[in-house]
Amino acid sequence: MGSGVVVGPPLAVALVVLVALAAAAAALGGTGTAWSSATAVARAVLQLGLVALVLLALVRSWWGTVAFVVLMVLVAAVTSGRRITGARGGPGRPGAAGTRRRWGGAAGRAGLVAGAAILAGVVPVLVVVLGSGAVPFAGIAVVPVAGIVIGGAMTATSLAGRRALDELGARHGEYEAALALGLLPRDAVLLVVRPTAGQALVPALDQTRTVGLVTLPGAFVGVLLGSGDPVQAAAAQLLVLAGLLAAETVAALVVVELVARGRIRRPVPAR
Template identity: 50%
Template sequence: MGAVVAWLGRLGHGRAVVTASLRAAVQLGAVSAVIAWVIASSAAVAGFILLMYGVAAFTAGRRVTRGRGGWWAAVPIVAGVAPVLGALAAGGVISTKGVVIIPVAGILLGGCLTATTLAGRRALDELTQRRGEVEAALSLGFTPREAALEICRPAAAQALVPALDQTRTVGLVTLPGAFVGMLLGGASPVQAGIVQLVVLVALLAAEAVATLVTIEVAARGRFGAARQ
């Protein structure tokens, strides 16, 4: 249905809707088949998280730019996920068991993937479309980094809006996956609410860091001057 709507509305993503749905089905099927084996070994858990990180970094880099600078997308993702995940585990907020750490890491990686992609694309678009303003700032004595930040930071910071909206409307508009999953698993509403709150706050923190680092990377020209 989504593909039909996209095609009729000439949104240009009809085929992408179909392929994304099929890909999701295959990937979830594969994960379901191996997850029991993965969570039984600490080494396998670490390897699986690294695999998720690699896929997230590759996907974000490809979305931000087609140039060689795409690999820089790995920096904001790890900068957002690593300290937040480490703090949650070190503080005893979450268990280090595979059955817990893998889904939490996946949620954080997914959020940072989205934030990095949105911030990177918006930053490069602004720097491309407002090139004259960048040059004007340079003529006033700004360094290239300072000039780029002045132009791209406000627009790129909008990458945080989805996470902010999700946090503000939780329980009123949406019931996120962690909350629903715990309820279906037999947890009390209070327990589910506490876990979901931790996840949302952690996700917001990780995405804020990822967005900040992405803007810095773009301002330093590491992604390239424009998306190809």
């Protein structure tokens, strides 16, 4: 009997019970995420099912591999842009029709900015891991590594960008005071928002510091479930953690810099 996850009724039962547990806890705690938990898992099932069906066909050619990676970057950019601006139910979602029209334009610009920050973090990491030979230059290896790094860069971009805009709004008086003292607009914004880049990196730093002691992350577990030995699992996880830390650091710094340069801002509600 293999050591992988059993695909079949046991998996279905486990998923249903876990979703019910998350929904029940959310309902009891009044978080308002009970339905979101169920729909999120349902979407994950559909999306991963589709990915499983098309991935093997795609990674047999480099064109398919590149197309899939580009798709991941586009989805990450759109998702991060919406998180940063607060679109689709986020804090401050506008209600007026005129504001919603403006909101779409702001979210679109935010998506472009988020995409630039994500790529700034992802591209150097992929160049290093592929160029060094640490990851085989094959689609079946490139796609999962790229997906992990893109996902981490997306999270760091969302956290840093959203927090930077929050800080700029809450501490606007400090920004104005810095301008009055003669600072340039970019420098005045950075004076207020620069610490947000470090705050966005706390999850990545904590995961890296505690790996093996508190958590056994996905790359490690995945190699073990795939019948790899523990040394291979540890090597894969070390590469992933170092790559994530590098990509997330660059992405967070880039998005904060772009906020400071006024390339991304929240829309002003129509009056």
